[in-house]
Amino acid sequence: MSTPTPTTPAPAPAPAPPRDAQASRLLRDIVQSNAMVSVLAVVLALVLSGILIAATDPTVQSTSGYFFARPGDMIQAVWHSVSVAYVSIFQGSVIDFSAYGFAAGIHPLTETLNYAMPLIVAGLGVALAFRAGMFNIGGQGQILMGAAAAGWVGFSFHLPLAIHLPLAIIAGIAGGALWGFIVGFLKARTGAHEVILTIMLNYVALYLVSFMLRTPGLLQAPGSTNPQSPATLPTAILPKLLGPNFNLNVGFLLVIAATIFCSWLLNRSTLGFRFRAVGENPHAARTAGINVKNVYVWAMVLSGALVGIAGATQVLGTLTTGFSSGIDAGIGFDAITVALLGRSRPWGVFGAGILFGALKAGGYAMQAANGVPIDIVLVVQSLIVLFVAAPPLVRTIFRIRQTGSGSPRIRKASSSKTAVVTK
Amino acid sequence: MSSLTPDVAVPVAETPGLAVAKTRSWKAPIALGAFVVVSVLLFLVAGRSGDSTFRLSSATDFVKLPNAVLPTRGTDVVLTIVLAVIAVAAAYLVSQYRRVPIWLIAVFGVLFFVAFLTWAGADQSILVPGLLVGSLALSTPLIFGALGGVISERVGVVNVAIEGQLLGGAFVSAVVASVTGSLWAGLVSAMVAGALVSMILAVFSIRYLVDQVIVGVVLNVFVTGLTSFLYSEVLTSNEKLNQGLRFAQVDIPGLSSIPLIGPLFFQQNVVVYLMYVAVAVVFFGLFKTRWGLRLRAVGEHPQAADTVGIRVNATRFWNVSLAGAIAGLGGAFFTLGDLGEFQKSMTAGAGYIALAAVIFGRWDPIRATLAALLFGFASNLQNVLSAVGSPVPSEFMLMLPYVVTILAVAGLVGQSRGPAASGKPYVKS
Structure with a gap:
């Protein structure tokens, strides 16, 4: 479940190259x-x-x-x-050569970043769970809950932008975190397998949001018979980052911040260290005095929160005219592949996204x-x-x-694998 | 077998001279108690009056059973009391350091569903055979997929690629049956397709030591993309390749005229009969034959298996391929056994549900089959209830099976432990 040890060598392995032929060595x-x-x-x-x-x-x-x-x-x-x-x-x-002018030429590039935005942040969520040794297939449910919460705040309150927008984003984070918390809590308390829980919660979220979307007074647009929410109020819409001609919005900065946060969390913080320890070997982590159950809860809460941001950027940035139960758009499952390609490293996920x-x-x-x-x-x-x-x-x-550097690494990795097998 | 557990447990606990740590888990009584609370709220507080009719046979049945007409409120009151008694009994058992037997939980579950159907079907009639037959149809691919998952994980390779194996089987079987005109060729090709998907899984996880979950997830995406692409690009413009051939229903003489059971189990098509065979063969093979012993040895302790001369990686490769072939049959059910023609992403997450059934069934073929039947029943319940027009918003009906699964997994199954070496590549040192 954890990231593959044999295929993820440390960034700087290289036993110091002996004396000569530095240049050709570099090339090789x-x-x-x-x-x-x-x-x-x-x-x-x-x-x-x-x-x-x-x-x-x-x-x-x-x-x-x-x-x-x-x-x-x-x-x-x-x-x-x-x-x-x-x-x-x-x-x-990337670049449309046939378009007139620089702005139109790089328009595709901004579209790429726009599509990448929810993929990165949801991928970070899945990656975080991976690092703690859990497989979060529940991205769909977490995005739906995040989107529903952010969307509800986004269309029902009349507040100034400086308060409304952060509030809506926080609501999205809370929605996703809640859905992740249920998984982490049940896994920690009862030992239920997170794969089953997340799959089942995907369906629960789908039907819950569908119900709310067709019930007047909850999420349904007033006067409408379609299962669709009202449009997000302008004060809760993520401002466009590069002017009105480009779809790319401020959410992208949020995504960069989330990546930096995850990178700090996993590599520099105590909590992240505990995540990784539990992900590598929960028994050893328990022996070392780490509260494994707490780690499961926190990892799933943070994982859900990150995926919830993807839901928030969907309703506050990408589709502001009111959302339906298809707001997830497959991002929940795409996020798994993004996390895998990024090897569950925050900046790797960023690039993969x-x-x-x-x-x-x-x-x-x-x-x-x-x-x-x-x-x-x-x-x-x-x-x-x-x-x-x-x-x-x-x-x-x-x-x-x-x-050179390659083969001993493989040999070392495979011997460590054998050690795991033999216990 | 499970009913024996408490009788066996007691003498062990009382063996003199042995300090046996007594443990008790309150999870089961708590879970049952939660269901009782739901029953009280739903069936008593929000109780409904009228009569609920259960139609036990459909119009075409050989032997007609009379309709069972139950007074809604009275039945629900009685059943709620029985449920409460079972929950109290479970609490008593746990307080005596005894395990709650599985059969008691099963009885509880069945009674809860009966009470629920009675409540939902007030002044309506529910066609019981339709409910059950539909459940079996939805369960069949899940069962094939779960069997594939059980074999693969028992031999030590985590099989997240069930979805891909199902979808691959569905696509290839529809195309091959359409091209050759032979349904049997379609069925065989489905097995080949499932096995091919499995072989990619096996090669990458055994030869290249790639994390097995990664390969599994990626294979699902790959097969979804490939079949969808080929469907849009080739099948839609060329209808001869996707004619929608189906196996006809075959009634088993004699057995098919048993009331209720006959139409359910013995008026099916070949793919469903193959499923019965597969469950029996996998169960027997896994626990009673040399093949099964070796397979499990490789999955539990590969080094020990290697020491006694079993070729670990070869055993893994061929059994994972076999698992794929079985799951591929499940894919063929979507096309040849049920719908006829292939449609984009027609498995719709069934592979992941089958994976849940494997874990829910604790890597045991029979238990996994029962779990798959439960999932199939639960998802068919919504179809029946939406036809009845129940008082609760339909979304909550649709949600119910998944909520029940969460409660069941959290409360009754708890920590499930897979084969010891599942997911770990074996490298000979």
Whole structure:
């Protein structure tokens, strides 16, 4: 359940390089480094997905019939189908060269950050639970509760912006934290497995919010018969960060703050140390005098609170015209992959969230531009996580020799694994 | 078997000369007490008058049973009292340092549901066979998935990828059956598809030592993405690939005319019958054969298994693949056994529910099957109750099975411990 020890080496391993050939050593280190493996993992995922896009392309299929007569046609069709798809992903997520002016050109980039915002913060929540040895599949429920609480505060009180907006965000955090608390409390008190609890609470939250959304006086918009809430009041809407032309809002600063907070919490604070200790080995942690049950409760409360922020940014920033029970938009489950790709390290999650945000923004652009279904993005995402998690596989495929710092690490890791097995 | 537990426990506790630490857990009485409070509030305070009709046979049945008409209020008062008595009995047992037997909890659960149905169905009629048949249909894929989960975790590989195995099986079986025109080919291909998903899980977790939960989650995303992509890109424009073929219902002669049980268990299609076989075979195999012993040894203590000459990683690889094949059959039920054609993400989280059933059933095939049946029943209850038009807002009805599961897991199951080496890769030193 914890992050994989063999595949996550410390950032600075390297036994001091002996005397000569520093430069070539450096070069080799770059090629063999984890960053390089990650880049190659992305390349590999894109290549495999490209094969999939090409194989299902009708033009490619028709030209493959006479491949041996005129191979050029098929090669051209393959190139066309794949390049058009990937170029539109790039243009939809980073820079649109065809747009006029700088502002319009970087518009896709801000969209990427906008999509990344809830993914990062929810991913941080899942990662925090991972580090404490728990698997939080309950992102959907926590986002729904966070969104419901933030949305309710957002549309029912008339307050100045300086009070209203923070209050709404805090309500969102509290909503998610409450849903996480139930899990942590029940796990600590009764030993119930958090996987069951979080899955079940997803459904409970879904139906609870659906009920509130169709009940006048709770969350339903007055005078409406649709299960939808009223629009968020302007005083509770997250202000746009880069002016009215861009969707990116102040929530992104909140997300950066949350990342810094998590980084401090896990690496510098006593509570974070306890989280990690329990995550590595709850028995040892108990022996060392750590109150494991408290850690479960606190880890789930903080995890839920972070995921709740994602719910808050959804209703206060992304969709301010009133929300329905689909406000989660799959973020709860995407957050798991984000946390996994980020190896449950706060800044890793940040980067992973931006990458997935880019794929999401670009995926919509691709679907609109040339009809390749956005589901291919899921394939790309999952392949990236899979390859990043298995550096030896990537090394084998690209025939990168693993020398020096690499192999003892593996040997050490595997022997420690055996030690765990033998107890 | 479980009813024997208190009788066995008492002599042990009384053995002279042995200092046996006496422990008692009040969780079960507290949980039962919570249900009694709910019953009192719902059935007495908010009680309803009228008659509740339970229709025990449908119009087409061979043997007709008469309808059971119960006075709503009277039945609920009696049942609430019985529930309270059971809760008090459980409290008494615990105060005597004895365990609350599972069968008592099961009786409690059944009575609670009967009381609830009586209450919800005041002045209405509830078609009992429909309720049960629908439950079995919803449970079948869960049971296959849970069996796959049990085998995989018992051999030492955490199987979060059940969702992916189900979805892969559903997709491939629909396409292969449509292309070949043979339902049986579809069924076999579903097993192959599930096994392939499992093999990726096995290779990454055994060969590359990747965290098994990570691979599982990622595989679910991968299969969801792949099948959705292929569905949008290929199947929608080419209807011949997704014709929606289904297995016909096969009545088992003799057995199918037993009232209530016949229509429920013996008027089903081949996939459901395969499920019965699978449950029996997995249970027998796991606990009575050499294969099962080796499998469990590898999952509990791989080094000991290695020492006596069992090839740990090979055993893991092939059994995880087998687990995937079984889960793949569950996927085939979605298409060939139930709906016919493949639809995007049609498993809708069933794999995660099956995972919950594995844990709820404490990694035991029979218990996991019962847990899956409970989940299936609970999710079908909402369909029946929404048809009846119950007095509570429908969302709370829909929520009920999940709340009950939370209470059951928290109050009655508690700490569940999986196979010792599950989730840990084995590296020979």
